[in-house]
Amino acid sequence: MSDAHTPELVIGIDLGTTNSLVARVVDGRPHLVHDGSGAPIFVPSAVSFLEGEQALVGQAAVERAPLAPERTVLSVKRLMGQGLADLSPEVRAQYGPELVEEGRKLVKLRVGERLYTPQEVSARILRELKRRAEEGLGQPVTRAVITVPAWFDDAQRQATRDAGKIAGLEVLRIINEPTAASLAYGLGGKDQDGVIAVYDFGGGTFDLSLLRVQAGTFRVLATCGDTFLGGDDIDRLLVSRAAALLQQQGIDPREPRLKAQLRRAAEAAKIALSSADHTVLRLQDPTRGVRLELELTRADLEALMRPLVERSLELCRRALAQSGLGPADVSEVVMVGGTTRIPYVRQRVGELFGRAPHTQVDPDQVVALGAAIQADILGGGHSDVLLLDVIPLSLGIETYGGAVTKLIMANSAIPAQATEEYTTPKDNVTAIDLHVLQGERELVADCRSLARFKLRIPPMPAGLPKVKVTFLVDADGILRVMAEEERSGAEAHIEVVPVHGLTEDEVDGIMADSIEHALDDVRVHQLIDLRNESATVIRAARRTLENAGDQLTAAQREAIVAAAARLETLCEGQEVGPLKEGLEALNQAAEPLAEVILNRVARETLAGKRLDEIEV
Numbered sequence: 001m002s003d004a005h006t007p008e009l010v011i012g013i014d015l016g017t018t019n020s021l022v023a024r025v026v027d028g029r030p031h032l033v034h035d036g037s038g039a040p041i042f043v044p045s046a047v048s049f050l051e052g053e054q055a056l057v058g059q060a061a062v063e064r065a066p067l068a069p070e071r072t073v074l075s076v077k078r079l080m081g082q083g084l085a086d087l088s089p090e091v092r093a094q095y096g097p098e099l100v101e102e103g104r105k106l107v108k109l110r111v112g113e114r115l116y117t118p119q120e121v122s123a124r125i126l127r128e129l130k131r132r133a134e135e136g137l138g139q140p141v142t143r144a145v146i147t148v149p150a151w152f153d154d155a156q157r158q159a160t161r162d163a164g165k166i167a168g169l170e171v172l173r174i175i176n177e178p179t180a181a182s183l184a185y186g187l188g189g190k191d192q193d194g195v196i197a198v199y200d201f202g203g204g205t206f207d208l209s210l211l212r213v214q215a216g217t218f219r220v221l222a223t224c225g226d227t228f229l230g231g232d233d234i235d236r237l238l239v240s241r242a243a244a245l246l247q248q249q250g251i252d253p254r255e256p257r258l259k260a261q262l263r264r265a266a267e268a269a270k271i272a273l274s275s276a277d278h279t280v281l282r283l284q285d286p287t288r289g290v291r292l293e294l295e296l297t298r299a300d301l302e303a304l305m306r307p308l309v310e311r312s313l314e315l316c317r318r319a320l321a322q323s324g325l326g327p328a329d330v331s332e333v334v335m336v337g338g339t340t341r342i343p344y345v346r347q348r349v350g351e352l353f354g355r356a357p358h359t360q361v362d363p364d365q366v367v368a369l370g371a372a373i374q375a376d377i378l379g380g381g382h383s384d385v386l387l388l389d390v391i392p393l394s395l396g397i398e399t400y401g402g403a404v405t406k407l408i409m410a411n412s413a414i415p416a417q418a419t420e421e422y423t424t425p426k427d428n429v430t431a432i433d434l435h436v437l438q439g440e441r442e443l444v445a446d447c448r449s450l451a452r453f454k455l456r457i458p459p460m461p462a463g464l465p466k467v468k469v470t471f472l473v474d475a476d477g478i479l480r481v482m483a484e485e486e487r488s489g490a491e492a493h494i495e496v497v498p499v500h501g502l503t504e505d506e507v508d509g510i511m512a513d514s515i516e517h518a519l520d521d522v523r524v525h526q527l528i529d530l531r532n533e534s535a536t537v538i539r540a541a542r543r544t545l546e547n548a549g550d551q552l553t554a555a556q557r558e559a560i561v562a563a564a565a566r567l568e569t570l571c572e573g574q575e576v577g578p579l580k581e582g583l584e585a586l587n588q589a590a591e592p593l594a595e596v597i598l599n600r601v602a603r604e605t606l607a608g609k610r611l612d613e614i615e616v
């Protein structure tokens with residue numbers, strides 16, 4: 001048990017695409033946790049399934065990958081919370097095990113007879129991290145903070161949280177990687193308001209995030225990235241140079257073992273050039289008569305990789321443009337990922353933002369160290385930095401006729417909450433379908449479906465039920481939806497375990513789409529609202545006419561019947577203007593009817609009847 005003076009042990013985990021790390025704060029400073037053998041926990045994010053339920057995790061799995069590709073999962077992070085349709089052919093081709101889509105439309109991996117969800121595979125990695133940490137620390141580890149890319153959507157965050165749960169970890173919070181990196185640099189203190197650019201150039205991916213820090217809170221202003229831009233691409237450029245030389249010697253560089261050797265040699269040469277001006281890319285395999293020596297200078301490498309760096313800078317400019325900021329508005333630049341060790345990368349990023357980037361913290365560890373700081377805060381050991389993130393896409397609910405009403409807008413800070421009231425346009429509805437959607441467009445068909453659930457209510461006349469729908473996005477970006485019918489007290493709620501994820505490109509696409517279609521959508525939404533209202537008014541007018549029509553003149557009755565019929569026809573059309581006029585006309589024609597009803601209500605109230613007993 002803990003008291004106010006002994007903070008609870010909470011670890012920070014960087015659950016990476018390539019590598020995963022564990023860190024925690026000791027004496028106020030974050031460090032990587034060491035395992036039982038005394039080595040810092042830095043585990044390749046790889047799982048190789050053996051026969052039965054056993055699996056190798058980490059380096060052993062990486063080494064087994066060429067021997068058992070169809071049983072080995074690398075880069076499982078790219079699959080988290082995704083449906084098959086979310087994955088580009090490029091991504092799908094990366095995986096050894098077959099990818100299948102089942103049930104709730106989330107992708108699974110087929111390994112032999114067994115199907116694994118990405119959450120289960122991730123959980124294997126997390127369990128290994130937990131095990132090593134427990135061995136090293138000599139105490140149980142049950143609580144953690146896990147980092148995810150800033151652009152992860154609800155589905156991807158939820159999948160990460162679930163992976164933690166499966167691994168036996170209570171995930172206290174999911175935080176954004178760029179936020180964690182900023183924390184590791186001590187940025188975000190109470191008097192450090194400003195904009196932080198986090199430039200994350202790793203092995204396979206590039207991400208640029210702009211964060212606004214205000215009064216100790218972080219908000220994501222924009223993220224731009226490329227899921228296929230990284231240090232591996234630099235290696236490939238060197239490989240093709242060397243391969244050309246091998247071909248001149250009459251050696252086929254595509255032979256798998258040679259290819260792997262070539263890639264290792266290329267990466268080693270690249271890394272050497274981060275600290276030396278000159279190196280030799282060496283490849284020797286005497287048994288096969290391969291002997292290659294390629295002289296390389298740092299300038300050679302820079303010329304070769306310039307287009308890749310340009311691409312990353314272009315994404316930085318795009319993020320700035322999206323947030324309406326210029327480079328001079330950025331007050332701090334933080335470097336993350338192994339590729340930012342390359343001096344040329346640091347130089348170009350420094351030039352773009354007009355200030356030297358922070359590079360003192362190891363760029364491989366910086367995310368894990370920041371996660372540890374947040375973990376420490378949650379464990380009760382630290383100050384009170386709040387981490388504020390934003391909702392990437394608007395969240396809403398389907399209303400009648402296929403329109404979407406947004407409750408929480410994109411870029412709202414989380415945690416966020418919103419409530420809307422609805423009623424039913426039909427009599428005696430006993431189940432209300434609630435359909436939760438994500439996206440920027442006005443119509444259900446153009447948004448992503450996140451969840452559906454039912455609220456059962458007692459039968460009531462149209463318009464009487466008061467259904468209050470509340471959306472709550474918690475600090476982890478997880479959405480809970482509650483619905484309550486206030487008259488009957490009927491309740492239903494759902495924690496949205498979204499059936500789908502979105503890729504970053506899709507998020508961009510949805511945003512772009514919504515701007516393009518905004519006018520169109522508004523018109524259609526209006527049309528749907530008018531049709532719904534018309535249907536309600538027509539039904540009410542006809543029913544009241546049946547019950548109380550005898551108190552009107554024949555001309556008045558005919559006017560109502562005609563206006564209702566005309567409105568019914570207009571509802572089938574696509575024009576907003578005439579529909580509005582038709583609705584107005586029926587309302588006017590029905591005015592004498594409303595008066596009759598009001599008079600009757602008044603009489604019966606005077607006669608001692610309660611309002612809700614009056615039959616219309």
Ligand code: ADP
Pocket residue numbers: 016017018019201202203204205230231232267270271272274336337338339340341342363364
């Ligand atoms: P990821 O986040 O994608 O898992 P990392 O942040 O671990 O990747 O970065 C790995 C990449 O960094 C690899 O391409 C690796 O070759 C490169 N890298 C690591 N150290 C250096 C260095 N000193 N100089 C250049 N590149 C490096």
Ligand code: MG
Pocket residue numbers: 016017202337
């Ligand atoms: Mg990384």
